[in-house]
Amino acid sequence: MEVKTSLLDNMIGVGDMVLLEPLSEDSFLENLKKRFDHNEIYTYIGSVVISMNPYRSLPIYSPEKVEEYRNRNFYELSPHIYALADEAYRSLRDQDKDQCILITGESGSGKTEASKLVMSYVAAVCGKGQEVNKVKEQLLQSNPVLEAFGNAKTVRNDNSSRFGKYMDIEFDFKGDPLGGVISNYLLEKSRVVKQPRGERNFHIFYQLLSGASDDTLKKLKLDRDFSKYNYLSLDSAVVNGLDDATSFRTVKNAMQIVGFMEDEIRSVLELVAAVLKLGNIEFKPESRCNDTDESRVRDKNDLKEMCELLGIEQTVLERAFSYRTVEAKLEKVSTTLNVAQAYYARDALAKNLYSRLFSWLVTRINESIKAQTKSRHKVMGVLDIYGFEIFEKADNSFEQFIINYCNEKLQQIFIELTLREEQEEYIREGIEWTNIEYFNNAVICDLIENNQNGIMAMLDEECLRPGTVTDETFLDKLNTVCAEHQHFESRLSKNSKFLNDHSLPHSCFRIQHYAGKVLYCVEGFVDKNNDLLYRDLSQAMFKATHSLMKELFPEGNPSKVNLKRPPTAGSQFKSSVGTLMKNLQTKNPNYIRCIKPNDKKAAHIFTASLVCHQVRYLGLMENVRVRRAGYAFRQPYGPCLERYKMLCKRTWPHWRGPAREGVEVLMADLQVPTEEFSYGRSKIFIRNPRTLFFLEERRRQCLQDLATLIQKIYRGWKCRTHFLLLKKSQVVVAAWYRRYAQQKKYQRIKSATTVVQSYARGWQARKLLRELKHQKRCEEAVTTIAAYWHGTQVRREYRKFFRANAGKKIYNFTIQRIMQKYFLGVKSGLPSMSPVDKNWPARPYRFLDAAHAQLRSIFHLWRCKKYRSQFSQERKAVYQEKLEASELFKDKKSLYPSSVSQPFKGDYLEISKNPKYQKLNSCVEEKVLLADVVNKINRANGKGASRILLLTKKNVVLADQKTGQVKASVALPDLISVSVSTQNDGFFALKLKEGSASAVKGDFLLSSEHLIETITKLHHIGSTASDDGEQLDINISDEFLVQFKQDKVCVKFIQAAPKNGNSASCKRKNNRLLEVSVPAATA
Ligand SMILES: Nc1ncnc2c1ncn2[C@@H]1O[C@H](COP(=O)(O)OP(=O)(O)OP(=O)(O)O)[C@@H](O)[C@H]1O
Ligand SMILES: [Mg+2]
16 A cells, blocks of 8 residues: 655655744744755745755755655655656646746756756656657756856856756657757856956866867867966866866767767867967057057967968958948948957957857757657746846946846746736635735836836947947936836936935946845946947958858858848847747746855855845745735645544544545534635635644644554554464464374384284295195195006006017117107207308217218208309309319418419409500400419529410410510410429419420510419310310429520529518529529418
């Protein structure tokens, strides 16, 4: 349940001055002081918020505070600026009423801070989202930019706004911000060229010099030292608590967020630099022959730098400072300027340049922040305008006059709107209303702004009048026109009434403003109102190549010469204030009246006289009186009943009927005198604060009783709840314990039962086993007895036959049994079908030895047959060759075992496929059975030469390996034998039939890698080729003779240690001996 609180809870003093009792200036001040001392800086007068400047940061602006005040009724919480902002925002969003927040007070009272607090509150509570946040950020960031250019340190305020600002924030129907429009009012431009003692120029100058990088300063042709610039006052250039360098970065960043382009920021800074440079231009007199003074620029360096910065021709500007051209209709007259006039012209240019730059900044910001959609907007205006200003003695000038006029107008609107609203509320609620007396400052406004004889109209008239016009002639005029006005005083007007007032100097006039009397010195009024800038200067500025500069001085365009005088500063201001007032009147006003507690800018100090003065001129006492004239306090029936219903038994705790009836019952029950209150349509109006305090006191007492009651009931409820909880817990615990105990008991019984059961079953089983065993033994005994009996019977019956044939039959039977068992055993123990498998079942009986061996050989033959039957013709031929090789070489030549595993490929050269041997292949007629590379041993030195050996059915052909040319062809019948060694070498000699055609060159001694295959094939073909079936002779011996042409040479094979690998080497020993060293075969 939401807790309903009220402004009246924990109040320090009274939160709403309307409730002050008794109401007097002293009690008013005392209440303010009491609250101020307790850090309560906000106090209400009805819906108006009085804000005291605390001059220190208080922890009352945190996000938690924002949440606290969000969507709460105005009087629900202690007074706060957030309550006002929330009320205004919610009326705007929910009731579609445009709002304006008017913040007034004197300089340094906290207006600007208040306006920022309102804006930040609204930003925090309104809608969120990327677009909306961007708009909010831009609106908030426009403040630092405008403050840098429009605020300055004054004696009253270190961050004094030197311009008036009114900002319209636009919202859509949901209450999300869409954009804004800023209006600025009359920048105090005289500050640019001269600052009063203890004050500074506008912040931006100091920020630029302290915060800009060396590079930027160099580009702007500036020096960091403030003392180099005539326009910067030095006595308070550094302000405590202001970090100009950091502020400069903040301002640049803010400009970027608002949407300024880099070159725009650069242009703005260039113009600021130009103003500084302008201040350093000095003039010296130069006499001319016709006795008129003429000025000249003293040191042209600054002028030159300024011209470079802005792209102005130096001579043009120099001339503009020396001459003044006056154009009238068709005439153009040029006069020289003396030194004083030149200085005047320079300062006028600086002031104009800066104030136009400021207005341009506002326009540029407006461009960025303006709402993008054209739909109807709800508007919340925030007005932060310079406060009422009264300088001591006669230091008040045209600016103060203008500022104070604006404040008069605001006071007017305040009076009008507050009273009107009050009145309207009474009418709305149907309450009788009697008019109350208050001071209406309309008469002062009239004195200033009246179009016929108002001070401003007089000033304008004087400015436009031909002839000599001075400030004195203006004062004379005022003396004639306004002397009779009750709020106007001057020495002359007093004198005419025979009053001698020495506090009124001759050159001054005094206006009795609503906020006090102010003495204005007329000096400068005419000039400032005229606000003249010599045309030569504006034309010189227009000639600049700097685009922003050009834009600021459009009147300098020679093609658009306008001979009409521009409107005076006063009339411009008057019309803009008029527009502002009209604008404010269409909106629902919310007031924040700021008060400055002391002149020292110090925390905790409350200077009663100063506050009293402000209370008076802000008309706060009147405000309270007006508010209380009718009824001091009002409250809608619902909240009123809610707050006080505990004071009457009939309304407590719930009232079922309409709220108004409930309040009526309540008031009747409390016996409040009927003249003390009135019933409106939706609110009850309480005339006297005493009545409210009576209700509050009763409520407080009642609350104490109720608190005790609630406490009692709560304690009872708490104890009972605790008891019930304990009871419930006890039942649960008991249930669990019982369950546990029963579980345990059950498990015990269950295991005991199992034991008993197992014993019983064991006993039964053993009993059964005994019985079964006994039964079985009985049956066995019976069978044995029966068998013996039958045996006896049979034996007795067959004894006579048995003796004759028994032996033979038993023998045959036994033999049959044994044979049967033997064959079955052989069948089951047969070895595998591999012909090389040597396994065979062991012999079971010795008498079966022969049969067993016979069976083994039969089985072996049978499986060999099976094995052979799988072979193809080719494989058969291969095996045959392998068999033949085995027959020829097995156990005769040590090379043989290594050849067994090598398949006989025959054609190692792939002679028919290889194109290299195509020619050779074509020379041989028959099919080539073997083609291999062999070495032909040279008998002269025993070295080998590679030859291709081809073997066909009829010939042995030797051909050159490289060329494929046939070297020798031996017909097989001419070959009588082949000799090979017993050793592990590939040498062989082909012996030819003596006298045959092939034997002309003698025998061949060759060596082959495939010796076994070659010789086997030779042997096989040789035997098939010979007509008489004669076998080719294979001679295996380690010494044989070879016939080389005429010589017979003995080839001898000896075993040698392995050298250069495993190959055999042949050496010629002498004419008759070739020795072949064969490395011993490695195992
Ligand atoms: N609510 C606040 N909390 C803390 N300090 C404050 C508050 N209001 C104002 N101040 C302090 O007072 C100083 C002056 O306030 P501010 O600039 O708002 O005055 P102002 O009324 O706008 O004056 P001017 O009319 O000269 O512009 C601020 O710089 C700040 O130090
Ligand atoms: Mg301000």
